[in-house]
Amino acid sequence: MAAKKLKDIDVQNLYLLSTPAKLVLAALAVLAILVIGYFALFKGQLETLAEHEETEVKLKEAYTKKSIEAASLNNLQAELMSIRSAFNVLLKQLPTDAEIPTLIQELHQAGSTNGLRLDSVLPQPSVPDGPIEKLPYEIAITGKYNQISQFTRDVGGLSRIITLESLKITQSTEDKNSKDGKDGLLTLNATATTYKARPAEEVAAEQKAAEEANQNGNSGKPQE
The missing domain is CATH 1.20.5 (Single alpha-helices involved in coiled-coils or other helix-helix interfaces)
Structure with missing residues (x-):
């Protein structure tokens, strides 16, 4: 309204x-x-x-x-x-070139301390692996099982890094040739590998070459 x-x-x-x-x-x-x-x-x-x-x-x-x-x-x-x-x-913890002989001597000492006989230590070709270089040695030692077992533990406590790979334990030839074969002698064949640092300039040059090769490979691919 x-x-x-x-x-x-x-x-x-x-x-x-x-x-x-x-x-x-x-x-x-x-x-x-x-x-x-x-x-x-x-x-x-x-x-x-x-x-x-x-x-x-x-x-x-x-x-x-x-x-x-x-x-x-x-x-x-x-x-x-x-x-x-x-x-x-x-x-x-990696050995230098000058320490390699001392390291081999430590292996001998670890074997003799445990009553083992170090039959052979044969150096193998080194293997570059990034910033480090593997230095393998084929070793053969003879002794009783408990001695070999203690030897493998002692290797882990050495002053420099050593790894044991490709371990193979067999009855020793001496034990096979004994009259009763009960001497309990075994032979351990293994690869003892130590490592050393590669020169920094060598690693850098290797990385640069790999990068250049990768770039050249990519540039050669056809464009989609």
């Missing part, structure tokens, strides 16, 4: 309206001005503020992600340093 009355108001006769009606019209006019002012002045600023808030959220997410990556990088660097330190410790 009130809306119908407002619709029927003649603009030219506004001065004839009652005071309450004039106050209502004035309030509506002020409200309309405020709404128009809001859209004219504040809407753009609020939209800009919303965009800035969205950008701030994205920046915080990016910062959090970078912080996690930085922490992971620090952990990886610490782990790498630990690996390098452990590798350097292992390198110090």
